[in-house]
Amino acid sequence: MGSDGAEPGSVRPGGRTARVRTAVLRAAGDALAERGFAHLDLADIARRAEVGKTTVYRRWGTATGLVADLLADMAEQSLPRTETGSLLGDLRANARLVQRTLADPRQGALFKAVIAAATCEAKTAEALHHFYDVRVTEWAPCVQQAIDRGEVPEGTDTHEVIRAVSAPLYYRLLTSGGPLDEDAADQAAAAAATAAAAGAYLRGKELG
Amino acid sequence: MGSDGAEPGSVRPGGRTARVRTAVLRAAGDALAERGFAHLDLADIARRAEVGKTTVYRRWGTATGLVADLLADMAEQSLPRTETGSLLGDLRANARLVQRTLADPRQGALFKAVIAAATCEAKTAEALHHFYDVRVTEWAPCVQQAIDRGEVPEGTDTHEVIRAVSAPLYYRLLTSGGPLDEDAADQAAAAAATAAAAGAYLRGKELG
DNA sequence: CGATTAATGAAACTGGAGTTCCGTTATGGG
DNA sequence: CCCATAACGGAACTCCAGTTTCATTAATCG
Numbered sequence: 001m002g003s004d005g006a007e008p009g010s011v012r013p014g015g016r017t018a019r020v021r022t023a024v025l026r027a028a029g030d031a032l033a034e035r036g037f038a039h040l041d042l043a044d045i046a047r048r049a050e051v052g053k054t055t056v057y058r059r060w061g062t063a064t065g066l067v068a069d070l071l072a073d074m075a076e077q078s079l080p081r082t083e084t085g086s087l088l089g090d091l092r093a094n095a096r097l098v099q100r101t102l103a104d105p106r107q108g109a110l111f112k113a114v115i116a117a118a119t120c121e122a123k124t125a126e127a128l129h130h131f132y133d134v135r136v137t138e139w140a141p142c143v144q145q146a147i148d149r150g151e152v153p154e155g156t157d158t159h160e161v162i163r164a165v166s167a168p169l170y171y172r173l174l175t176s177g178g179p180l181d182e183d184a185a186d187q188a189a190a191a192a193a194t195a196a197a198a199g200a201y202l203r204g205k206e207l208g
Numbered sequence: 209m210g211s212d213g214a215e216p217g218s219v220r221p222g223g224r225t226a227r228v229r230t231a232v233l234r235a236a237g238d239a240l241a242e243r244g245f246a247h248l249d250l251a252d253i254a255r256r257a258e259v260g261k262t263t264v265y266r267r268w269g270t271a272t273g274l275v276a277d278l279l280a281d282m283a284e285q286s287l288p289r290t291e292t293g294s295l296l297g298d299l300r301a302n303a304r305l306v307q308r309t310l311a312d313p314r315q316g317a318l319f320k321a322v323i324a325a326a327t328c329e330a331k332t333a334e335a336l337h338h339f340y341d342v343r344v345t346e347w348a349p350c351v352q353q354a355i356d357r358g359e360v361p362e363g364t365d366t367h368e369v370i371r372a373v374s375a376p377l378y379y380r381l382l383t384s385g386g387p388l389d390e391d392a393a394d395q396a397a398a399a400a401a402t403a404a405a406a407g408a409y410l411r412g413k414e415l416g
Numbered sequence: 417c418g419a420t421t422a423a424t425g426a427a428a429c430t431g432g433a434g435t436t437c438c439g440t441t442a443t444g445g446g
Numbered sequence: 447c448c449c450a451t452a453a454c455g456g457a458a459c460t461c462c463a464g465t466t467t468c469a470t471t472a473a474t475c476g
Contacts, residue, residue, distance in 0.1 A: 038328035052425035116324035120246035167379035191403035200399040260455035
């Protein structure tokens with residue numbers, strides 16, 4: 001009569017359970033990149049991961065649930081940030097990192113797929129938001145340094161500046177379909193740096 | 209033997225055929241907004257449209273095919289553009305229009321859903337790109353006017369400036385989940401106007 | 417190391433998404 | 447107005463994504 005206990009995989013998370021999760025998440029990433037979110041098939045993922053499909057359904061339940069876990073895993077793998085000494089240089093480094101990621105066939109397709117999945121389920125959306133929170137928080141300090149150097153006005157929302165760099169690149173990826181080349185990255189970085197220096201990202205209120 | 213002829217609905221596009229298309233596209237929009245792309249069910253759409261499900265499968269085939277047609281229909285319904293006399297004013301009007309659309313529960317959900325669908329099928333992606341091309345082309349003249357007035361340097365990519373206004377709003381909608389309020393719209397407009405005036409969107413090459 | 421039981425996985429099962437068949441409706445041309 | 451047939455729609459059918467069952471394997475605790 002007691003409760004059903006916790007989620008499968010939480011009581012004995014070591015050994016096989018961990019290996020299964022790794023294999024399934026890897027297979028899920030491959031399948032998402034190759035086939036897209038709409039054509040995702042959990043049985044196919046189980047086959048790729050050399051795991052019983054029952055296991056995949058039991059532990060993750062739905063395609064969006066699996067993507068949510070994949071996003072949680074992706075959020076943990078952080079890339080080191082480079083520092084160049086100027087805001088424009090730092091933003092450009094960030095823009096080119098994002099651009100290279102989205103322009104890469106596998107990674108670009110993967111990001112499209114996880115974003116598509118996030119539009120279909122609140123829990124997956126939350127996982128996606130967390131993933132970007134982590135990435136943005138990693139880069140925000142370079143804007144703070146620019147504030148300290150006097151390049152950017154006090155009171156600027158540092159996170160918003162970082163998001164402003166990525167936004168046009170994601171817009172191209174998803175809606176315009178324009179080329180995601182280095183020029184696009186540099187343009188995004190330059191626009192964000194210029195706007196930030198002019199105080200366009202001051203916290204709390206917009207420019208008059 | 210001879211060819212199979214054209215797509216169903218192309219030989220006798222009037223009367224019932226047109227009514228069916230209208231009813232199905234309306235039902236598809238409702239279903240996408242309410243349930244999201246992943247939970248889309250063509251039989252359910254047929255029921256809502258009071259149409260045989262055979263008809264929906266025959267004419268549109270797949271969920272992504274139906275969304276592609278919906279996007280073609282949406283591209284034809286254009287909204288009038290307001291003019292304020294200044295670039296910032298015009299961009300702000302555009303930004304608030306986009307913001308209000310995305311913040312609206314039904315429209316916001318619908319846009320998320322069509323973007324999700326577009327990530328899954330090349331034809332649907334093309335339809336989405338065309339939709340945004342139409343919208344951007346409608347607003348680009350206000351940037352040209354700013355160039356003519358001397359507010360923005362010659363050689364600026366007018367379409368890119370318009371896209372720069374929308375990009376941060378779509379970024380919030382899809383990845384950050386931050387509030388889509390008027391301040392967000394005004395900030396996007398101000399940042400784009402500032403960057404455009406500084407020559408960040410010059411065609412062909414980025415700033416040094 | 418051995419007992420307990422969480423977690424896995426093969427196989428059989430089920431429901432509904434998508435298809436096929438064919439009779440009915442009504443469009444567009446003459 | 448009438449005919450040929452494009453397009454629709456109900457019903458029966460198929461097939462596979464997702465579920466259930468239960469035996470097997472191996473993670474954790476003592």
